[in-house]
Amino acid sequence: MNDFFPPPANTASARPAEAEPHVLIVGGGISGLSAAWEAATTGGARVTLLERDDRWGGKIVTDRLTFDDAGRTVTLLLDGGPESFITRKAAAWELAGELGLQDAVQKAGNETSNTYVLDNGEPKPVPLSPAKFINSTLISTRAKLRLIAEPLVRARRDMDDESLASFVSRRLGPETLDKFVGPILGGIYNTDPQHQSIMVSSPVMREMERDHGGLFVATVARGVAKARKRKALEAQGLSMPPAFMAFADGSQVMVDTLAARLHALPNVRLQLNADVQALARNENGYVLTLADGQTLAADVVILATPANVAARLINGIDGPSAQRLDAIRHVSIGTISLVYRTREFDAAHAFSGLMIPRREHRAIDAVTVTSARFPERIPQEYTVVRVFFGGSAPHIMALNDAELRAAVQGELRLLLGINAQSIAVAIQRWPNAYPQADVGQLARVDKIERGLPKGIYVTGASYRGIGVPDCVAQGRATAAEAMQAVLAVQTQTVTVEGLNPMHSMSNKEEAL
Numbered sequence: 001m002n003d004f005f006p007p008p009a010n011t012a013s014a015r016p017a018e019a020e021p022h023v024l025i026v027g028g029g030i031s032g033l034s035a036a037w038e039a040a041t042t043g044g045a046r047v048t049l050l051e052r053d054d055r056w057g058g059k060i061v062t063d064r065l066t067f068d069d070a071g072r073t074v075t076l077l078l079d080g081g082p083e084s085f086i087t088r089k090a091a092a093w094e095l096a097g098e099l100g101l102q103d104a105v106q107k108a109g110n111e112t113s114n115t116y117v118l119d120n121g122e123p124k125p126v127p128l129s130p131a132k133f134i135n136s137t138l139i140s141t142r143a144k145l146r147l148i149a150e151p152l153v154r155a156r157r158d159m160d161d162e163s164l165a166s167f168v169s170r171r172l173g174p175e176t177l178d179k180f181v182g183p184i185l186g187g188i189y190n191t192d193p194q195h196q197s198i199m200v201s202s203p204v205m206r207e208m209e210r211d212h213g214g215l216f217v218a219t220v221a222r223g224v225a226k227a228r229k230r231k232a233l234e235a236q237g238l239s240m241p242p243a244f245m246a247f248a249d250g251s252q253v254m255v256d257t258l259a260a261r262l263h264a265l266p267n268v269r270l271q272l273n274a275d276v277q278a279l280a281r282n283e284n285g286y287v288l289t290l291a292d293g294q295t296l297a298a299d300v301v302i303l304a305t306p307a308n309v310a311a312r313l314i315n316g317i318d319g320p321s322a323q324r325l326d327a328i329r330h331v332s333i334g335t336i337s338l339v340y341r342t343r344e345f346d347a348a349h350a351f352s353g354l355m356i357p358r359r360e361h362r363a364i365d366a367v368t369v370t371s372a373r374f375p376e377r378i379p380q381e382y383t384v385v386r387v388f389f390g391g392s393a394p395h396i397m398a399l400n401d402a403e404l405r406a407a408v409q410g411e412l413r414l415l416l417g418i419n420a421q422s423i424a425v426a427i428q429r430w431p432n433a434y435p436q437a438d439v440g441q442l443a444r445v446d447k448i449e450r451g452l453p454k455g456i457y458v459t460g461a462s463y464r465g466i467g468v469p470d471c472v473a474q475g476r477a478t479a480a481e482a483m484q485a486v487l488a489v490q491t492q493t494v495t496v497e498g499l500n501p502m503h504s505m506s507n508k509e510e511a512l
């Protein structure tokens with residue numbers, strides 16, 4: 001179905017709509033939608049958002065899985081991508097507020113509570129509470145003592161980049177890195193901590209070190225500050241947002257609401273099934289060609305696709321930028337949610353998650369129990385287990401659905417003793433589309449941004465952070481920057497056109 005909304009005849013602007021600059025955004029994931037929201041609500045430009053798929057949201061996708069269970073039709077809402085977003089980075093929470101969605105937010109359990117790590121084929125509990133820590137067999141006594149000595153480790157006060165592995169090893173010791181912090185962080189980010197940039201994934205940890213001299217002291221200080229803030233808010237009859245926000249009807253709610261609100265704006269055009277194949281310059285700006293041959297002209301283009309797609313599109317007009325974009329690595333990721341009858345579910349551990357380090361050489365990367373995290377969403381008679389794959393064993397991406405289900409069930413049997421048969425599954429695959437922020441990423445992105453042709457912008461998970469709040473913040477910041485430039489040009493062009501029409505184009509190029 002082609003979702004195409006032509007611009008209405010009357011816009012709020014005093015200028016005719018065709019005379020307004022045209023901002024074209026490619027990619028209708030949360031980054032592109034947020035960019036469109038920012039650009040459209042700024043006003044003064046026509047905004048078009050193009051998405052290749054037949055739905056909005058990119059990696060934010062909620063499956064409505066319907067299946068038959070002994071003659072009864074059951075429908076479950078299952079997130080294939082993100083299930084929850086952190087609110088410490090406020091952009092997603094604030095956007096939910098703008099969209100009137102904060103009341104639809106429900107608290108999500110912390111991803112790391114009651115989590116196990118696979119260690120030599122055996123799941124071991126992650127020792128996050130003091131009692132678990134003392135009794136843990138996951139790390140040696142020596143490693144425990146090294147971890148406790150963290151406040152004594154000399155603090156780095158700079159904010160230069162390093163790998164997650166280097167940071168954790170430096171502050172908490174190599175065994176703690178190897179045995180549980182590395183697997184947890186690697187599992188959360190689907191990445192190898194030895195390469196992952198701390199300044200992209202967890203700059204807060206470096207801020208804690210810089211500002212408080214270490215993680216333990218900083219945790220206490222932040223806890224005290226948070227308690228004070230909570231008290232102050234409560235005195236005003238307000239409350240703190242939950243640490244992790246989720247939507248009762250799945251993450252897709254945010255995307256659908258955003259698309260609907262954009263749809264209602266007079267200066268916005270949304271187009272699904274719009275696979276952008278080429279980007280070229282013309283005398284006024286840029287022309288995009290879609291797979292169906294349709295062409296669209298734009299003054300400004302914001303590429304909110306993974307960087308490898310942006311590289312392909314830019315290649316025709318700027319080879320060096322394309323090369324720099326292509327240097328950002330992407331890996332594959334997929335999820336399979338398996339539905340079991342709770343009465344048949346026979347896992348050996350009462351777990352809410354299992355992280356699987358790469359060194360274990362398994363076919364899957366992590367397991368979470370959706371029904372434990374979101375008990376309000378899943379009726380008690382069902383247990384839903386979500387398995388992440390594609391990171392440590394990329395070949396599994398090529399399996400068909402039946403083969404994948406069999407391979408994953410085999411792993412669950414072996415690692416967690418789950419012999420029960422799943423009665424339904426929902427599968428999502430994103431081959432070569434999950435960005436990896438290697439050490440030095442922010443410097444690389446600065447260079448990419450400085451080198452882009454005027455009027456071309458890139459934004460999204462491939463650049464300054466992969467989480468949904470990062471993507472909302474980046475999409476909005478990029479659109480704000482683009483709008484500032486395009487509106488400045490518009491003002492100058494109008495002024496100069498009044499004097500000499502020949503000046504307008506060169507003036508525009510100069511300012512953009």
Ligand SMILES: Cc1cc2nc3c(=O)[nH]c(=O)nc-3n(C[C@H](O)[C@H](O)[C@H](O)COP(=O)(O)OP(=O)(O)OC[C@H]3O[C@@H](n4cnc5c(N)ncnc54)[C@H](O)[C@@H]3O)c2cc1C
Binds near residue numbers: 058460
């Ligand atoms: C399994 C999984 C779990 C996650 N869990 C969490 C979590 O718990 N919390 C969290 O905060 N984040 C999580 N993330 C990360 C987060 O969901 C993503 O980083 C974020 O949604 C990416 O948004 P984006 O808009 O930048 O990119 P995408 O969602 O990839 O959107 C890019 C869009 O561009 C479109 N596109 C590509 N090429 C073209 C083209 N040529 N023409 C037109 N359109 C094109 C694509 O179809 C896509 O819709 C998770 C991600 C995954 C995959």
